[in-house]
Amino acid sequence: MIRLRNEPSPRGRRTAGRTLLVTALLAAASVVPAAAAASQAPAPATQTRNTHSTPAHQQVAHFYGAYIDAVTAEGGGKLATALRSFYLTPGLRSQLRTWEARNHADGVLRAQNTPLALKVTAGDSGAGHTWSKVRLTWSGGKHPTYTYLTVQSDLQTGRISGIR
Numbered sequence: 001m002i003r004l005r006n007e008p009s010p011r012g013r014r015t016a017g018r019t020l021l022v023t024a025l026l027a028a029a030s031v032v033p034a035a036a037a038a039s040q041a042p043a044p045a046t047q048t049r050n051t052h053s054t055p056a057h058q059q060v061a062h063f064y065g066a067y068i069d070a071v072t073a074e075g076g077g078k079l080a081t082a083l084r085s086f087y088l089t090p091g092l093r094s095q096l097r098t099w100e101a102r103n104h105a106d107g108v109l110r111a112q113n114t115p116l117a118l119k120v121t122a123g124d125s126g127a128g129h130t131w132s133k134v135r136l137t138w139s140g141g142k143h144p145t146y147t148y149l150t151v152q153s154d155l156q157t158g159r160i161s162g163i164r
Contacts, residue, residue: 056153057132061120063087072114089161
C-alpha cells in the first residue's frame with residue numbers, strides 16, 4: 001500500500017522531489033521510444049512485440065501515486081495535467097471534464113480533496129481491456145474511511161480508458 005502523509009514541511013520537500021522525478025520520467029518516456037524506434041530495424045510481421053512491460057494494474061498504481069502527489073503539491077496543476085495527458089485516453093479526458101463541470105470535484109479521484117493513501121489490486125481482463133480496483137483511504141485511525149474506484153485500461157495501449 002502506498003501511504004501519503006499530509007505533513008506540511010517534510011512532505012513539501014518530498015513532493016517537490018517526486019514532482020521533479022515524475023516530470024523527468026515523463027520527458028524521458030516521450031524521447032526514448034522515438035530514439036529507440038529510429039535505431040531499430042523493423043520487426044518481422046510474425047513477431048509479437050510487447051510495448052508495455054509492466055502489468056496494467058501497476059500502470060494504474062503509478063498514475064494514481066504520481067497524480068495524488070501532483071495535486072497535493074503547491075503549483076502541481078501543470079504536472080497533474082501532463083499526467084492525465086500521458087496516462088489517460090483522449091476520450092476519458094473528455095468524459096472527466098464533463099463530470100468535473102457537473103460535480104465540481106476532481107474526476108480522477110471522484111472527490112474534492114486528496115486521499116491519505118491508496119491501494120491498487122488487479123481485476124479481470126477481457127475484450128482488450130483490464131480492470132483494476134483502486135481503494136482510496138480518506139481517514140486514519142481505528143475506523144478508516146475508504147472509497148473504491150474501478151479503473152479500466154486498454155491492453156493494447158496501456159492507457160486508462162475508464163473510471164467508475
